[in-house]
Amino acid sequence: MNDEGERLQKVLARLGFGSRRRCEELIADGRVTVDGVVAELGCRVDVDDEIVVAVDGAPVGVKPDLVHYLINKPAGVITTADDPQNRPTVVEMVPREPRVFPVGRLDGDTEGLLLLTNDGQLAHRLTHPSFGVEKEYLVEVTGQPSRGVIRRLRDGVELDDGPTARARVSAVQPSVLRITIHEGRNRQVRRMCEAVGHPVMRLVRTRIGPIVDPKLKPGEWRALRREEVRALEVAVGDQKPDRPTGRGG
Numbered sequence: 001m002n003d004e005g006e007r008l009q010k011v012l013a014r015l016g017f018g019s020r021r022r023c024e025e026l027i028a029d030g031r032v033t034v035d036g037v038v039a040e041l042g043c044r045v046d047v048d049d050e051i052v053v054a055v056d057g058a059p060v061g062v063k064p065d066l067v068h069y070l071i072n073k074p075a076g077v078i079t080t081a082d083d084p085q086n087r088p089t090v091v092e093m094v095p096r097e098p099r100v101f102p103v104g105r106l107d108g109d110t111e112g113l114l115l116l117t118n119d120g121q122l123a124h125r126l127t128h129p130s131f132g133v134e135k136e137y138l139v140e141v142t143g144q145p146s147r148g149v150i151r152r153l154r155d156g157v158e159l160d161d162g163p164t165a166r167a168r169v170s171a172v173q174p175s176v177l178r179i180t181i182h183e184g185r186n187r188q189v190r191r192m193c194e195a196v197g198h199p200v201m202r203l204v205r206t207r208i209g210p211i212v213d214p215k216l217k218p219g220e221w222r223a224l225r226r227e228e229v230r231a232l233e234v235a236v237g238d239q240k241p242d243r244p245t246g247r248g249g
């Protein structure tokens with residue numbers, strides 16, 4: 001906390017937590033912390049400092065220069081910032097400045113939703129298994145998995161790096177499964193399906209925690225809206241969501 005900088009209620013209002021008055025109430029109710037200490041009404045913060053502001057325990061990105069992009073990665077685009085083999089990369093799909101990095105990874109031949117950001121704190125929480133953020137995939141497999149196979153996928157299958165945690169698995173067509181996992185191990189969905197005798201033909205990620213976008217076409221990107229960033233922050237925090245104003249961002 002700081003004698004200079006911006007008033008905390010102003011920062012929170014800008015981030016979509018409601019009017020300044022409403023944000024003052026959040027602070028007065030003790031729901032806002034700065035670096036783990038309950039904030040006092042009237043306190044100021046310097047958003048350029050390395051501070052962690054949290055509302056109801058969920059850290060919020062306060063730096064004005066934080067960007068969060070959602071892309072629909074086509075097959076053949078590599079999840080890396082720099083590919084020595086000069087293949088197309090996910091960072092080339094979004095604006096060059098400010099520099100962003102992918103949140104987790106999708107295999108080269110996997111399609112679908114991927115986040116890119118310069119928000120290191122959020123990225124860390126989204127990828128760390130202890131936060132358990134769900135990722136949902138549509139999976140076209142060879143053959144037609146039986147009910148028993150689907151049950152095995154749900155209950156956990158033995159992989160060479162240990163058994164998988166329980167997953168949500170349903171058949172949307174005889175050869176197409178919807179699989180929701182929260183671990184994010186390397187090539188996990190492919191290895192799970194391979195382990196039960198139904199190798200993957202096509203893999204598309206359709207959801208990352210609260211983030212979905214069936215209208216985003218392969219190769220397209222967009223900035224996350226303020227309320228989407230907030231929903232991600234809630235997903236990796238441990239408290240209930242607040243109501244953002246829904247202003248774009």
Ligand code: URA
Nearest residue numbers: 107110187188189190
């Ligand atoms: N599981 C996989 O097997 N591959 C991905 O790209 C993502 C999840």
